[in-house]
Amino acid sequence: ELKVEQNPLFLSMQEGKNYTIYCNYSTTSDRLYWYRQDPGKSLESLFVLLSNGAVKQEGRLMASLDTKARLSTLHITAAVHDLSATYFCAVERTGNQFYFGTGTSLTVIP
Amino acid sequence: DTEVTQTPKHLVMGMTNKKSLKCEQHMGHRAMYWYKQKAKKPPELMFVYSYEKLSINESVPSRFSPECPNSSLLNLHLHALQPEDSALYLCASSLVGNEQFFGPGTRLTVL
Numbered sequence: 001e002l003k004v005e006q007n008p009l010f011l012s013m014q015e016g017k018n019y020t021i022y023c024n025y026s027t028t029s030d031r032l033y034w035y036r037q038d039p040g041k042s043l044e045s046l047f048v049l050l051s052n053g054a055v056k057q058e059g060r061l062m063a064s065l066d067t068k069a070r071l072s073t074l075h076i077t078a079a080v081h082d083l084s085a086t087y088f089c090a091v092e093r094t095g096n097q098f099y100f101g102t103g104t105s106l107t108v109i110p
Numbered sequence: 111d112t113e114v115t116q117t118p119k120h121l122v123m124g125m126t127n128k129k130s131l132k133c134e135q136h137m138g139h140r141a142m143y144w145y146k147q148k149a150k151k152p153p154e155l156m157f158v159y160s161y162e163k164l165s166i167n168e169s170v171p172s173r174f175s176p177e178c179p180n181s182s183l184l185n186l187h188l189h190a191l192q193p194e195d196s197a198l199y200l201c202a203s204s205l206v207g208n209e210q211f212f213g214p215g216t217r218l219t220v221l
Contacts, residue, residue: 033209042200043153043212088152096141096160096206100152 002027004091006101021104023072023089031092032072034063036085079108114213116201122219131216133184133201142184145200191220
């Protein structure tokens with residue numbers, strides 16, 4: 001069974017600080033996705049990482065993928081309050097089966 | 111049209127009711143999905159349709175029955191649900207092997 005684990009589960013950080021969320025998965029996969037979910041809302045796609053070494057950046061968020069280590073990171077630079085949300089990574093297996101990580105609840109404090 | 115729509119937004123039903131959730135997309139995506147999400151938990155994959163072929167998650171009880179009338183529509187038929195089935199039900203679609211686009215969800219309460 002594919003397991004996808006994120007850490008930390010909860011993250012409280014001050015505005016302006018940097019931090020990294022980690023996503024580990026248990027079996028081989030070349031496709032990894034990051035999503036954001038605001039409270040009471042649906043999921044919004046942030047990044048699609050399709051190969052080893054892939055790096056994507058959008059604003060204050062940067063995601064990377066190391067398929068050999070089965071690890072993806074989501075780095076937050078100079079956090080702002082608007083980034084407060086829950087972040088999920090998801091791994092795709094064959095047959096369009098997506099497995100979501102445990103989620104990281106991020107709170108940015110002024 | 112670049113969105114996934116779901117109806118209804120909210121649904122309250124009794125344990126003896128039969129109801130259906132509906133999902134629609136017009137992005138030409140050939141994969142469509144149903145997820146169940148409990149509060150403060152990740153989405154759990156329930157069903158996948160790819161090119162109108164169903165992949166069933168074996169842990170899903172038979173009181174949930176999916177239907178894909180065509181490549182743009184996805185239904186989830188509900189019958190004899192239990193209170194623990196109360197959750198946010200999310201529909202998503204994607205090009206095969208690409209990112210998923212999620213609908214706004216149906217918040218279901220079973221009394």
